[in-house]
Amino acid sequence: MMVCPPIDFQPLKVDEKNHKALELLASLHARAFEGRDEKPWLAKDFEKFLKSPGFQGFVYHSAKQPVAFALMRIVCDEAELITVGVDPVFQRKGHAKRMLAHLVGQLKRQSAVKFFLEVREDNHSAMTLYEAFGFKKVGKRRAYYQTLRGIKYDAYLFALNL
Numbered sequence: 648m649m650v651c652p653p654i655d656f657q658p659l660k661v662d663e664k665n666h667k668a669l670e671l672l673a674s675l676h677a678r679a680f681e682g683r684d685e686k687p688w689l690a691k692d693f694e695k696f697l698k699s700p701g702f703q704g705f706v707y708h709s710a711k712q713p714v715a716f717a718l719m720r721i722v723c724d725e726a727e728l729i730t731v732g733v734d735p736v737f738q739r740k741g742h743a744k745r746m747l748a749h750l751v752g753q754l755k756r757q758s759a760v761k762f763f764l765e766v767r768e769d770n771h772s773a774m775t776l777y778e779a780f781g782f783k784k785v786g787k788r789r790a791y792y793q794t795l796r797g798i799k800y801d802a803y804l805f806a807l808n809l
């Protein structure tokens with residue numbers, strides 16, 4: 648597993664009633680996924696998820712700036728990373744590594760034993776990150792993603808034993 652250098656990195660758990668934080672999740676998502684031809688996730692989408700059982704959302708600040716976000720779901724002892732991203736301005740600074748380490752810590756405290764996620768087949772930077780973190784490719788879902796322009800992509804399913 649990768650080791651991250653120490654840095655000011657503050658996770659903030661997002662409550663579905665915190666409208667400012669929901670807007671922040673949506674704007675970080677839009678910035679991270681810009682140019683990928685994917686449907687935007689609005690504050691109301693994050694609100695809906697976070698009202699549902701098992702969902703947990705986080706916004707991460709570094710030097711008081713919002714830099715990254717994550718949304719995951721835990722059901723019994725299994726968890727799924729629903730979406731995650733780092734503002735392009737702050738990428739390649741180790742924030743995603745720190746974020747994954749934080750999420751794994753949260754999940755272990757909640758007695759989860761397995762962490763799953765899906766990645767679009769062309770998202771090589773994310774796959775490099777997950778593999779370096781210790782996730783293993785365990786499956787493929789055909790035509791799992793469809794872009795706004797109707798292009799279909801497979802998804803790779805990754806899993807990490809916690």
Ligand SMILES: CC(C)(COP(=O)(O)OP(=O)(O)OC[C@H]1O[C@@H](n2cnc3c(N)ncnc32)[C@H](O)[C@@H]1OP(=O)(O)O)[C@@H](O)C(=O)NCCC(=O)NCCS
Nearest residue numbers: 679731732733738739740741742743744766772773775776
């Ligand atoms: C994927 C993503 C979350 C990585 O965030 P990040 O903060 O830049 O990642 P880190 O700086 O922690 O990088 C950790 C490692 O991941 C790999 N990595 C990250 N970005 C990479 C890139 N563009 N190209 C190749 N490898 C990359 C590298 O191994 C890197 O380690 P290194 O910098 O020591 O070489 C970010 O690029 C992003 O938000 N992308 C758009 C949204 C997205 O794809 N989300 C994931 C959906 S499954």
